Amino acid sequence: MSDSSAPDDSGVPRERFSQQRIEAIKRWVAYIKSEPPETWGPQQNAVVNDQLEAAQHVGASAAHHQAVSELADEIAEVRDDDDQ
Numbered sequence: 001m002s003d004s005s006a007p008d009d010s011g012v013p014r015e016r017f018s019q020q021r022i023e024a025i026k027r028w029v030a031y032i033k034s035e036p037p038e039t040w041g042p043q044q045n046a047v048v049n050d051q052l053e054a055a056q057h058v059g060a061s062a063a064h065h066q067a068v069s070e071l072a073d074e075i076a077e078v079r080d081d082d083d084q
Contacts, residue, residue, distance in 0.1 A: 032040050
């Protein structure tokens, strides 16, 4: 995931990239609604674990780690609110 304040060097316009990400998220939501957690859970864990491993090799700053932690907390709060 790129930093929204950083320039995009991919050559893909930011708006188009954002739309592609939204469409991918919609496909993932449809998939997890159609399959049991026993099917998609390990897949999701593998992706997250690979992303964490890659992030550890990057050597991110403490500020970046804090921002990611705060975002994870916000996501967990929204998920908890949705469950209620």
